[in-house]
C-alpha cells in the first residue's frame with residue numbers, strides 16, 4: 001500500500017473510523033491496535049487523507065484541494081474550541097483543509113508529520129493547561145521531547161485573562177517550546193485577554209498572510225454558506241426573559257444561591273442546548289458602583305466616551321460596557337498609577353484621585369465580559385427554557401462590602417419579566433453518554449450541582465436504565481441542601497440509585513464529598529469497573545483537586561494498583577470520556 005492509492009487509504013480510514021469512532025480527519029488513538037511506529041505512520045497518512053478523500057468525493061483531482069492544516073485547541077470553558085472551529089472554516093477560504101482536535105488527541109511524536117499547525121490554547125487553574133491539554137503539554141515540556149523538523153510551520157494563539165499573574169502561561173510555554181525544538185514559527189504568537197475577538201482576527205490574518213502559509217495554500221473554497229436566521233453567540237446574544245428567580249439556600253445559610261429560569265421563546269434552533277452545556281450571560285454593573293466611580297472622578301456621567309463599539313455617554317458605558325472591578329496592566333499604564341495591594345479594584349485606584357478625564361477613565365478599563373453558568377435544566381424537561389444555579393458572590397475587602405457583577409445582577413437587580421443577553425456555550429467535553437445504560441457518578445457540591453440536576457432530569461426524561469450516583473454537599477443540611485425536594489423525589493422514584501450527602505459544618509469532623517467518596521471507595525471502584533463515567537463540577541481550586549486525589553487513592557486501594565497503574569487507569573478513563581470535569 002502506498003500514499004498514492006487514495007481508494008485504499010479511504011477504505012483504511014473508514015475501517016479505522018468505524019472501529020474506533022473517529023473520522024478520517026482525526027488521529028489514531030493510543031488504544032488502537034497498532035504499535036508506535038505504525039500509529040505514527042498512519043497519523044502522517046491520515047493528515048493528508050482528508051484532502052484526498054474530499055477531492056475524490058467531489059470528483060476533482062487531489063492537487064486542486066486545500067493543503068492539510070492541523071488545528072489543535074486546549075479549552076476548558078469552550079472559547080478556544082469555538083475559535084478553532086471558526087478558524088477551520090476560515091482556513092478553507094484560504095486554501096487549507098483543516099482538522100480540529102483537542103491537544104491531548106495528538107501525541108507530541110506525531111508533530112513531525114505535520115507541515116502546518118495552529119494551536120489555540122487557554123490557560124486555566126493557576127497558569128496551568130486545560131484538562132484536554134495536560135498530557136500534550138507535559139510531553140512537550142519534557143526533556144525527552146523529540147526534536148521537530150523545520151518543515152513544521154506553526155503559530156500559537158493564547159486565551160487568558162490579564163488579571164491573572166500567569167497571564168497566558170500555557171500558550172507562552174507551548175510557543176516557546178515548539179521553537180526550541182526546531183519547528184518554524186510562521187507568525188508570532190498572540191496572547192489574548194478576555195475580549196479576544198479582535199486579537200484573534202488579527203492573529204488569524206497575519207498567520208495566513210505569512211510566507212509559510214501563503215506559499216503552501218491550495219485552491220481556496222468559497223465560504224461555507226451560513227444557515228438562515230440569527231446565530232446567537234457571544235457577540236450576538238439572544239435577549240432572554242427572566243421568568244423566575246428563587247432563593248434555593250435558606251435564610252440561615254452563609255451563601256445566597258438562586259435558581260434562575262429564563263425563557264428562550266423566539267430563539268428557535270439557535271438556542272438548542274444539551275445537558276452539560278453552559279449559558280453565557282451578559283450582566284450589567286450595579287448603578288451604585290457606577291455612581292461610586294463617578295463620585296471618585298468628579299465626572300457627571302454625561303460626558304461622551306469612545307469605546308471599541310463606538311461613542312457612548314459615560315454613565316451608560318460604565319453601566320453596560322466597562323469592567324468596573326478588574327485592574328489590569330493596561331489600567332496602571334493608562335492612569336499612571338500603582339497598585340497598593342494585590343487585590344485592589346478599580347475603585348481602590350480611583351480613590352487615590354489620579355485626576356482622569358472621561359476618556360482616560362474608559363481607556364484604563366477593559367470591556368465588561370459575559371459570565372458562563374453551567375445549565376441546570378434538561379431541555380426535555382423544560383422545553384423553551386433554560387435554568388441556572390447561581391451563587392451570589394459577596395465579600396468584604398478594604399473595609400467595604402464588595403459583590404460579583406453577574407451573580408448579583410441575576411439574583412437582585414434583574415426583575416422577573418426583564419431581559420438579558422445570553423448565548424449557549426457548547427461544551428463538547430462535558431456530556432452524558434448517548435448510551436443510557438452507562439452508570440454515572442456525579443460529584444458536585446455547592447453550585448456544582450447545576451449540571452447534575454440537568455443530567456438527572458435528562459436521564460429521567462429519557463427513561464435511561466443506567467445507574468446514577470450523586471455526591472452533593474455544602475455547609476449545613478438544613479439550609480444548604482439545594483434542590484432537596486427534587487433530589488429526594490429521585491431517591492424515592494429510583495432515578496438516583498445512591499445519593500451521598502456531605503455537610504461540612506453539621507458535625508465536629510468536617511465531612512466533604514471526597515470524605516464520602518473515600519468511605520464508599522469499594523463501591524466506587526466497583527462502579528468504575530462496571531463502566532461508570534465520573535463527572536466533577538464546581539470549585540476548581542480545592543474540591544476538584546481533592547476529589548481527583550481521592551479517586552486515585554480508591555483505585556490504588558481497591559484495585560490493588562501501583563502509582564503507574566493508577567495513572568494509566570485514570571488516563572484510560574479520560575481517553576474514553578469516562579472522566580469529565582466542569583470546574584471553575
Ligand SMILES: Cc1cc2nc3c(=O)[nH]c(=O)nc-3n(C[C@H](O)[C@H](O)[C@H](O)COP(=O)(O)OP(=O)(O)OC[C@H]3O[C@@H](n4cnc5c(N)ncnc54)[C@H](O)[C@@H]3O)c2cc1C
Nearest residue numbers: 077371372373374389390391395404405406407447450584
Ligand atoms: C464553565 C463555567 C461554569 C460555571 N458555572 C457556574 C454555576 O453553575 N454557578 C455559579 O454560581 N457560578 C458558575 N461559574 C462561575 C461564574 O461564571 C462567575 O464567575 C461567578 O458567578 C462570579 O461572577 P460575578 O460576575 O458575580 O463575579 P465577578 O464580578 O466576576 O467577581 C468575581 C471576582 O471577585 C473576586 N472575589 C470573589 N470572592 C472574593 C473574596 N472572598 N475575596 C476577594 N476577592 C473575591 C475575585 O477576584 C473573583 O474573580 C461558572 C464558571 C465557568 C467558567
Ligand SMILES: Cc1cc2nc3c(=O)[nH]c(=O)nc-3n(C[C@H](O)[C@H](O)[C@H](O)COP(=O)(O)O)c2cc1C
Nearest residue numbers: 075076077078079080122124125127160161167168
Ligand atoms: C478557574 C479559571 C482559572 C483561570 N486561570 C487563568 C490563568 O492562570 N491565566 C490566564 O491567563 N487566564 C486564566 N483564566 C482565563 C481563561 O484562560 C480564559 O477565560 C479563557 O478565555 C478560557 O478559554 P476556554 O474557554 O477555551 O477554556 C482562568 C479562567 C478560569 C475560569
